[in-house]
Every structure is written in structure tokens, then in C-alpha cells.
Amino acid sequence: MAYVITQTCCNDASCVAVCPVNCIHPTPDEPQFGSAEMLHIDPQTCIDCGACADACPVEAILPDDKLEPSQTRFAEINADYYRTHPMPDGWSPLAPAPAAPRDRGTLRVAVVGAGPAACYAAQELLERSDVEVEMFDRLPTPFGLVRAGVAPDHPGTKSVTESFEWSFRREAFALHLDTEIGRDLTHAELLEHHHAVVYAVGASADRRLGIPGEDLAGSHAATEFVAWYNGHPDYADRTFDLSGERAVIVGNGNVAIDVARILTMDVDELARTDIADHALEALRHSNVREVVLLGRRGPVQAAYSNPEFLALGDLNGVDIVIDESDLVLDAAGERAVAHDPAVAMRVQLAREYAARTPQDGNRRIVFRYFTAPEELFGTGRVEGVRIAHTELVENSEGALVARTTDDVEVIDAGLVLRSIGYRGVPVPDLPFDDQRAVVPNTGGRVETGVYVTGWIKRGPSGVIGTNKGCAKETVAALFADFDAGRLTQPEGDRRSLGTLLAERRPDRVDLDGWRAIDAAERAAGRVSGRPRIKITDRAALVDLGRRRRRLPFIGSVRR
Template identity: 55%
Template sequence: MPHVVTRSCCADASCTFACPVNCIHPTPDEPDFGTAEMLYIDPVSCVDCGACVRACPVGAIVPHTKLGEHELPFLEINAAFHNPPRSYPPQAPVPAVVDIRSRAETLRVAVVGAGPAAMYAADELLKQADVEVSVLDRLPTPYGLVRAGVAPDHPDTRSVTRVFGQVEAQRGFSYHLGVEVGSDLGIDEVLAHHHAVIVATGASRDRSLGIPGEDLPGSETATDVVAWYNGHPDHAHRDIDLSADRAVVVGNGNVALDVARILATDPERLAGTDIADPALDRLRASRVREVVVLGRRGPAQAAFTVPELVSLVSRDDIDVVVDDPGGLAMPDDADLVTRQKIEALRAVPAPRGEGRRRVVLRFCASPVALEGDGRVERLQVVRNRLEPTPDGGVRAVADGEPEPLETSLVLRSVGYRSIPVAGVPFDEQRAVVPNLEGRVLDGPDGGHVRGLYAAGWIKRGPSGFIGTNKSCSLETVNHLLEDFLGGRLPAPTGSARAFDRLVTERFPDAIDLAGWRRIERAERENGAAAGRVARRFTDRADLRVAAAAPRRQRRSLIR
């Protein structure tokens, strides 16, 4: 097999369009693209040309001769998708993009949010001539969950920021960072200075468990912990209690595995990464030796992906223990991904010795209450049995009495919700902006709100991966361009210069593209001085100073 897609696949499909023999699937036009856990190279039709390697933004494609030992399972994972063989056209169809050159007018678009969906939308817009894109975000740094959500021991996944850097370098691009739209700056004011506004603010709020004791100190969200170790300025100095030998994560998606892996990792293994200094210091003093990951249903229904599971079980410094009352039975109707998950779990090696850090994957278990005298001391957990549902799925039903699990830290990771932006229609039940293929609607059954669009998780809900936002954003941008070409967008009443003045008046500390580049450069320089990839600024004040400071001052900001 000449080339193999590995764990860090972002699924943005750049490789599928670069491949001259259409051997990488699923492609964006195929029905399983939106649900696939990664992309897969057909070992039979691959001609070993290397075009996919050059196109991949995260370095996920590797010649089979250069796979590391921990990457070897991806040989079989890639091949299994194409077995039995499937028939494909000679070339993957390249998505059509609306051409607006016939309009002799500069199109101005504001994008609210600066995560992957926002950056991909800006990229698609700036491929046109005479387009200006202003990207606004409430944080003083861009990239959303790529910066604040990807684990520091997965730098390959973060390398997609190289693509975002190329977007920033395009003519017509600008930043207004540290600017919260919907509070001091209304969405109507933004729209008055642009032809259109794309809302791409993601899904930043965790769902609750709805059980007694959830508000006790020591009950946290997994995403807050992720933000903590990634230096998010709202979370970097949180007091995360790591004083007990056990932590519990409720939920078993990729974020849950990330948090469990980081808490179980020897801190010195993280010392060369860009993990936030306060988190690294706390992890060095941590007493946590076991992280229990609870899933209310069985392994076949687990939310984590095969690549992230393989990444965890291949670690030689962490023991993985599988606790499944069903004995890892393979369902009769198991699809490819389910088979791969269960086979990977069956292949988990036995614990390698006393005193080693370990992650326990406990299936068919639900939390029913958190207890403690003033803070979390234990979690009551009940075993579940699985019962079939009329739609062919299974549901978890409590089976027996709750049992205590001693811990001082419980992290919930059971899903995410978008939060509304003032002035933008919002569906509270689905926690998305009501839209039709990206065109924002005035309520679930309303008409299109002129000039208003959505992309990313706030458009479709928290699904997919980093690269999934590329095709999502392209769909939205194409509709926006169609509306501009058809004269259906309101003309701005204020100029671009007037908008800059308005933002500066409301947000004197707003950071522009030059300021962001100074921050980025300073973090790398400070990291290099300490033998690390980067050292992140974790305070807004330091970020503002770094954005404005000359070189010598920037190097002295992190001590």
C-alpha cells in the first residue's frame, strides 16, 4: 500500500481533489462524507504519486514504508474501507464555485467567529476578485478550537493553521480580534457596513448531566479543562483539582479521550509542547494516576473515533483497561467502523505493571449523583443493560443499585450547544441558527434574512471534524455569492473605513492582523528560548501588550 491516511486526518478533502486516480474516499459529493471518521486511501488504485501528501494540510498521509509502529494499524483501517472494492469515476468532482466577476462592485463580508468554519469561509470568498473580508472574534486570538481545543500532544492536527495563515495573507483580509458582536457592537451595525454577515461562532457551551450534585466544586466540563491546558484566556488560571488519584470523565467522545490522555500523561512528555504554563505546573504536581471514562452504552455505540482510540491504546506509557459487561461482543449488524472499534478494544494489551498511569474505558455505566461535603468526593454510578429500540438502535436502562466511585474531579463531556448571538435568529431547541443551506431564516419556517448567513457548528450542530467545515462553508459562501450576483444583498450604508473607526471607538484594544502576527511570533520566540514549540500568553492584558510591543518587549512578557 503506497500511502496511508493516519490519525490526524482533518477530512477537509484537499487530498481527494489532488489525487489523479480518485483513490481517496469518501469525497464531499458522496453520501457518507459527512459521517466518515476520516478519509481512506484505496491500496489497489493508489499510484504512489505523492500528490495527496503535498495537498494534505496536517501531514496525515504517510508512505507505508515510513509508518511508525503506532501508525501500523492504519494500514488495515484504510484498506478495510475499500473492501469489497467500490467503483468510482476517474476523477473526484471539484465543487463548483459561483463566479461574481460580472458585478463591477467590491463585495464586503463580515465573518463573526475566527475558527475553522470562519477561516474556510474567508478563503472561499477571497478566491474571488474584489472581495474584502473582515473577521471578528470576541477572543484576542483566532482559530477557535484549533488553538483552544486540540490537545497539545497532537501538534500535527494543529498544523492546519498553516492553511489559515495563507488565508490571512490574501489581499482583502482583515481581523478585528477581541471584539464581541452582539454586545457592544450589534449585528445590525456590522451588516450596515457590509453586504453580508456570516455567523460562524461554533458551539461553546457544554450540555449538563442533570443529576444531583452537578454544581459541587470539583464538577467541571471537559471543554473547560481542554481550554485550561490550551491557555484560553477565560480558563487558563482555573483551579483544577488534581489532588486525588482518580478522575472521572462522563462521556466517551474524542474530547473525553483527549482529556483522559492528557491527565494520564507524564507531564515531562508535554513539557516541549505549547501547553499553557499554569496547566503544566499543575500537572507536574498532579496525583492523578487513573482516569475513568464512562459511557452509558456499549463499545458499539461509543462516540470516539477509531483514529483517536488507536492513538490512545498505542501509547506505551499509559495502560488502557476495558471494562465492558458485554464482553466486547460484536453485533451481528456491525458496520465497518463498529467492527474496527471493537477489534481495537479487543487488542488492548494487558496492564504492564503496578504504579503506571492508566485510562479505564468503562462501558454501560451512567452517573446518577455527585456527592461530597462541600465539594465532589464521590460519583454514584449505575450499571446499564442495553435494550433494543423500535428504530433499530439500543437504549441504556439502569440495571441494579448505584455504586460509589471515589474521586474529587468529575468532568462532563456529553455534547455541546451553540449560544445565541444577539440580533440573530436562534432555534433554542436545536441550539442552531435556523437556516437553509447557510441562508439564515427568520425562525424555523420563516424566510431568508437578507444579508445574514451561517457556517460551521452554529449552522449544522456539533458534528464533523475540522475539515468538514470546508465543504460546509463552501455551501454557505456559494449561496451568498449567488445572492450578491442576483442583486439580493443590501448595499452597505457605511464604508470600510467607517467600520474600522466604529470598532476602534467601541473596542480600543481590538487586535488586527499585524497584532496577531506579533503575538504568534512572540509565542514562538519565547518557546524557542525555553526549548519548546511555543509558550502561550494566557492573559488578555499580556496578549494586548504582545500585539503592540516591539520585539525586545515581546520576548520578556512570559517569565
Template identity: 60%
Template sequence: MAYVITQRCCNDASCVPECPVDCIRPTPEQREFATTEQLYIDPDTCIDCGACVDACPVDAIASEDDLLASLARFKDINAAYFERHPLESNFEPLVAPSRAPKELGTLRVAVIGAGPAACYAAEELLRRADVEVELFDRLPTPYGLVRAGVAPDHPGTKAVSSLFESAFRREALQFRLNVEVGKHLSHQELLDHHHAVVYAVGAATDRRLNVPGEDLPGSHSATEFVAWYNGHPDFANREFDLSGERAVIVGNGNVALDVARVLTVHPDELGKTDIADHALDALRRSNIQEVVVLGRRGPLQAAYTSSEFLALAHLKGIDVIVDPADLELDHASQALLDDPEIEPSLKLKYTLAQEYAAKTPTPGNKRIVFRYLVSPTAVTGEGKVEGIEFVHNELVQENGRTVAIASDRTDSLGASLVLRSIGYRGEPVADVPFDEESGVIPNEHGQVLADGEPVQGVYVSGWIKRGPRGVIGSNRVDSQETVDRLIADFVAGKLAAPTAGRAALEALLAERQPDMVGRDGWKAIDQAERTAGKAAGRPRVKFTSLEDLLKAAKG
């Protein structure tokens, strides 16, 4: 018997150092780690000790004998990875990261943002130094996209927050929530009160289609929709037209699949989750019967992961529709598929598409329809969204890359709702360098750069550092790199000592933002939401307005 890593894998690699026989791959040191969909356990080497199970923050690992039917295929998925990448021992023992010497005194760090990237950075700092961490966020709640981005029907992924809760019990870390940097505190004031500042503010805006009609009522970003159904207070009052029978999602990454599920899964199933009440009420009244997911390239180049694509097969009352004609591959894609060295996860994407294409739809079921090799050219309608026009694409090879170019064939679909899900983009931070072209803060291994030169005491982590790619756990390795650089600078004497400490910061915040929410305030919010959820048979019932959140924080 062996253990198996399943769909919920967060890629934070907590399990890797815990395995006594070194059979989890890829490791953070390997080139494949940056692009892998998930981690895998070699079934021939696993000794069934369960150490990885205890280390996993999202409950993604199970014994092969205990796999649910929806996860059974992951036994073969794990094995297939090692057929392509035979296990070789790393040989080199893991080296514990260096700690800052105690004689240097207390290192004070402000971490801006409270999402996964910020929390992993804060956790790493707490492990590596005698430190005081101030964790800032403009919302009264921590955990960023874990709370407001992860789909409500993926509760296992949200479980990573329990890892942070455990690490943040120490007084060395203080929550400074409902505090907006640039409004209540300036960048320079942060530097005055800390040795270093780490910006982990994510990528808050979405990319646009730049086609006519994109701003019609009924056309939105998936970012808005996701924030709305997750109860983000900035989006709780948004309205989405669910009166028609068809919605179209432009883009086919995992966020697009999340949105497609939420629009089609029976509301009674969603009613068991922490979805926002206003969204649940709207979805109960929804007329949406079909969601069409548009991708500009082919099934082998689709942005979704194979594990999320596989999970769609187990949705009740929903058919996944793929047109067999869309599975006809161009020469280069066919050569890739026929290559014996093809990555198993990539081959699985195509195999699953074939399986969906071969299934006969069930009358009365809702439908998630995948269309490949199409790009929108216009959102159409008189005064509101009534449809979408698109062009069929062809794949060509340019400089070793597979690129989609428009053909002369066009088509259209009627729809009352169009959601674009084509990626995120970072926004500038006041008084901090920013690269407009790439949408990130320029940096070298997490050290912020201005005109190519390091900026003393200023660092970045997460999407604002590397761009909007990777999953929640990807931020762990990313934050370790940033903290490595920060601590090395501290040890080398490159960080200016703060001119004021924690007490002065608290006094300043009390004056500037009397509604700041600290640890006790967040605990009060958390407990009130969980209590309401318990009464309703749900994980929690979220407060979705700033007023209600602050009221709960004050008990």
C-alpha cells in the first residue's frame, strides 16, 4: 500500500522534507518544480509511514486504499509521473536555512498584505529570527485569496489557513488589519518603524479583452464574480445577470473552471459551503443551464490543470461537452502528443478531453461546454450583453512557441453573461518602483530594485514579485527566497535600524485608524462566522460588509 497525492495539492512542498525515504517529487530544488501541476509520491518506494499526511496543510494525501471514487484515478496519475521521471535520490541532506544571530537583536519587519504570499513570508521570518512582524492588510480579515479567491466547493484548499493560524499565535506577530498603506501609513513611515518592509500585495486587477462591447452591462471580469460569491466586502453589492440560459467564460484556466462549477452546481450543494449568502440566493434564482468556456489555443495547450479538468467528471447533474472536431490536432501538437517523453499530466489533459467527447449527454443535465481555438472579437447587445462574437484560430510555431493566429472563420453565441478570465495584473505601490510592462515590482531574488540597484530594506514576495502564476503553495518557496535575502542583508548590516518601535507604531495607528483590527478582533470575526455556520450546517457564514465585519470585531 502507498500514499497518493490528489487534486487538492497546494504545491507548498511541506511534505517533501518529512518523507523518510525521499520519494516525493518534484522537490523545490528541481527544475520541474516551477511548472509541475502538483507533487507526486512514488508508489514503489513509499513505505506507508504517513509522515507526509501529517505534514500536508490541505489534506491532499490519502492512502491508495482509502481514495474516494472521484480521486481513485490519482493512484495511476502518481505512478505515471515516476514512469516519466524515475526516482533518483537527492543524496544531499537537506540543509536547515540559516538563522539570524540573537546578538543582532530583534529584527522588525512590516509585511504588507495578508494573503498566502504574505503569510508564508511571515511564517518564514518567525522561524528564522528573533523578530517582530507587523502584518498589514486593508481588509479587516486576513488570508487574501484563501478567503476571497478559492472556490467555496474546495474547502480542502482553504485549510492552509490553519497552518498560518497555528504559526501566528505568538505575540511576535501582530495583525494590523483594516489599515491601508498609502492612506493610513506611508512607505517612509513603514521604514521609520521597521528594519525592512516586504510587499506581498498580489495582482489585484484583471487583464482586459480589448474588444468592442466589453463594458456592456453583463460583461464582467471573473475576478469580480469570484470576489462576489466569496463575500469580499468590495464586491458584495455587485449584480450579475443570471436570467439567461447561457453564460460564456473567456479563458480556460482553473479560475474559469471554478466559475463554471459555481454557475452550474446545484445550489443545495453550494449551500453546504462558505459561499456568501447573497450569492447563494442569486444562484438559487439563476436560469443558467449552459456555461461555454472559450480557449484561444488547443486542448493540449489549455491553461487548466489536468486534476481540475478531471474533477468535472464527478459533478452531479452536469455534462462536460467537448466537440470531437476540436480534438483534431495540428502537426506540432500531434507530434507532442506522440512523443514518448511527453509529461503525463499533459497527455492526461488530452485523454480526458477525448473521454468527455465520447460521452452521451444526459437529457435535463446542465452543461459545461469547452470550445478550443477561438478568440472573442466583440461582445454584442443593445444596452446589455446579448451575445459574443469570436474568430476561429489556427496554431503555428514561432520561435519554438505554439502561437494562435486568427483564421478567416468567425462564429457567434447568444449569452446574457460574459466573464473574462484571462489573467491578473499587479498594480503600482506608492513610492515603490514598478514595471508597467510586466506588472510587477522589479526585484532580484525578492530585493526591490530601482534602476537596477537594490533599494535598502524593501522586498517583495508572491505575484507582485514574479507575476500572476503558480498556486497557493508556490508562494512558500518564493517567500523563502525573499526571506533568505532579507536575513542575509540584516546579518551583513545592510538594514537601517528603525527610529521607532512597536509601541510608537501602535500609538500612530490608534491616531490614524481607530478602527484597526488586531488579533483579538479577527478572532472575534472568525468565531462569530463559525458559530453562525455551525447553526446552518456550514463551515462559516461570512460577514460581507465592512460595517458588519467591524461590528463583529468589536464583539
């Protein structure tokens, strides 16, 4: 028997660190790690010790004899990786670096943000006993895109938050929610009270198409739709017209697949998740029967991951529709299939979907490759999309890019969602690279005492666990600066910061406030057999959090 990594793999490499035989790859020090969709266990080397399963924060690792029918394909995916990436020889664990002398007192660090990048940074910081961490977030709830971005039917992925609770329980950690840097505290004031500030603010804007009609009613960013159905308080009052039978999503990455799945899946299945109640009610009355995903390039270059693409095939009452003519590969595509198992699997899955016979009465998710939107049209609101077919050509650097042709057509649709990526926004008092939409940095260092991690550091790339390695790099730079005496001793301490916050934001939500919110949502969920029922009104969240009822932590227990 061997263990198998499945769909919810978060790529944080906790499993790599505990594997006694080095059978999990790619590892963080291998070139493939940065672009890997997921990690893989070599079935020939695995010794069935189960250490990886115990360490996995999202419960994605299972014995091969415990796989559900929908998961059995992952045994093949794991094994296929080693066809082109054979196990290395002569591996041995790295010896830990000698600890630096710690005679500089307590290191105080402010972490701005409370999403996974921020939480991984706090974890790394609190590995040392001479550190105090103050975490700030403008929302009344923590966990960022884990709470407001991960699809509600992916509860396993959300369980990564349980691994962050270790940091939250530390005496050296303090949480300040509903507290906005730039409004309640300035960047300069953070530096006055801390040796260093780590910004982990993500990429909160969306990219635009830049085509006529993009601002018509009925045209939205997919990021807004995702935030709406996940109960983000800033988006809870949005409305989306679901009265038409067809929706078009521009883009075919994992977010686009999430949105297509939510629009087409059985509402009774959604009713067992933590989807926001207002979204659940709207989807109960939705007329959407078909969702079309537009991708500029072909299945070889598609932006979605194989695990997400594979999972679509298990949707009840939903057909996945692909035109076989889109699956004819050119020479470059054939080479990619021959040399990359992930690409080969992607094309194989697409061919399997294309060979299926659609069932009468089913909803449909239609993948349209080699298409690009040129205009959204309609009188007052979106009525359709004019698209141009594309062809792949080599640019001056030898890369394949999509070029539009004169072959155009129109797709009628009452809802259009653009899903072409997130974009970082400037951070007050920090430099900003507008072209890359990141804060310029070197290994996480911005300037003396100022650091970045996560998407604002590297751009919107990777999955949740990618932020762990990113945080390790940033925190290592911070520790090196502190131990070398390069950081300025702050004038204020935790007490003086508390005094300042009491003046500026006396009703902020602290850790006990978040625990009260968490307990209330979980209690409401238990009544209806759901993980939680999210409170989506900011005022209600803040009011509940302000009560600061001192409760024991209530959370799910790892099996």
C-alpha cells in the first residue's frame, strides 16, 4: 500500500519535511516546485508510514486503498510524475543551520494582513521564542481568501486554517481585526512600535479586459462574484442577474472553474456547505443552464490545474462539453504531451470529456479554446459577447502566443464574468511597481525594517501553500537583519501600542472577538447540518466581535 496526494493539496510542503524516505516531490528546493499544481508521492518508494498524512494541513493524503471512486485517478497522477522526474539518488536530510546568538531582546513584528500569506509569516516568526507578533486586518474576520475565496464545496482546502491556530494561541501573538493601516494607524506608527513590518496584503483588484462594453450592466469581475457567494462583507449586497440561460466566463483558470461549478451544481449540495445564504437563495432561483469558458489558447496551455479539471467530471447533472476539433495538437503540443505528464493528463482528460455523450436535461459547462472576447454588446446591459477565434504563433522570444483571426462569432449571454487574474494595489508609503503590480523587493526586503510576502511580493501566483515557502524566505531575511543589528529599536512596545489602538480603534475585534464570531457561525451551522452559516453584515460581525466574550476556542478537531 502507498499513500496518495489528492485534489486538495495545498503545496505547503509540510509533508515533505516529515517524509523519512524523501518520496514526495517536487520539494521546495527543486525548480519544479514553483510551478507545480500539486505534490506527488512515489508509490515505489513510499514505505506506508503515514507521517505525511498526519502532517497534511488539508487532509489531502490518503492510503491508496482508502480512495473514494472520484479520487482513484490521483494514484495515476502521482505515479506519472516520476516517469519524467525520477527519484533522486543519495538524498539525506539537511542539517539545521546553527542558531544565531539572541542577545538583542524581543523582536517585535507587525504583520499587515490576516490571509494565508500573513498566517504563514506569523508561523515562521513565532518559531523563535524572542518574537512578538501583532497582526492587523481591515476585515472583522481573519484568513483572507481562505474564507472569502476558496469555493464553499472545497471544505478540505479551508481546513488549512486549523494549522494557523497554533500561532493564534501563543501569548506572543495579538490579533487586531477591523483595523486598517492607513486609516487607524499609519505606516510610520507601525515602525515606531515594531522593529519590522511585514505586508501580506495580497492582490485585491482584478484585471480588466480593455474591450468595448466591459462596463455594461451584467458584466462583472469573477473576483466579485466569488466574494459575493463566499459572504465577504464588502460584497454581500451585490446582485447578479441569473435570469438568463447562459453565462460566459472569460478565462479558464481555477477561479473560472470554481465559478462555473457554483453556477451549475445541484443547489441542494451547495446547501450543505458554508456558502453565503444570500447566494444560496439566488442560486435556487437561477435560470442559468449553460456556462461557457473562453480561453485564448488551447488545452495544452490551459490555466486550470488537472485536479480541478478532473473534479468537474463528478458533478451530478452537469455535462462537460468540449469540441474535439480543439484537441488536435500541433507539433509543439505533441512535444509538450510527450515530455510533461501534467500536460498529457490535461489533454487526456479533455479528450475523455469530448467523447462523452451529453444527457438531456443536464446543465452544461462548455470549454471554448482558441477564442478571445472582442466586445460585449447590449442595450443598457450585456446581451452577448463577440469573440474572435485565435491561432498560436511564436513571438520574438520563441514563446507561443495567441493571435486573433478574422473568424468571429457571437455568443448570446446575460451574464459575463471576467476571470483573468488578480492585481495588487499600491500600499501607502511603500514603493510600487505598477507594471507588475507588486511592491518591489529583493527576497522579501523592501527597505530597512519593511518586508513583503505573498501576492504583493511575487504577484498572484501559486496556491495557498505556495505562501509558506514565500514566507520562509521573507522571515529568514528579517531574522538575518535583526540578528545583524540592522533593524531600528522601536520607541514603543506592546503596551504603548495598546494605548494608541484604544484611542484610535477602541471597538476593534480582537482574538476573543473573532472566537465569538467563529463560535456563533459554527453553532448556527450545526442547526442546519452545515459547517457554518457566515455572518455577512460587517456591522453585525463587528458588534458580535466587540462583545469579546471570553470563550474557549471552538473549532473542528483533526482526526
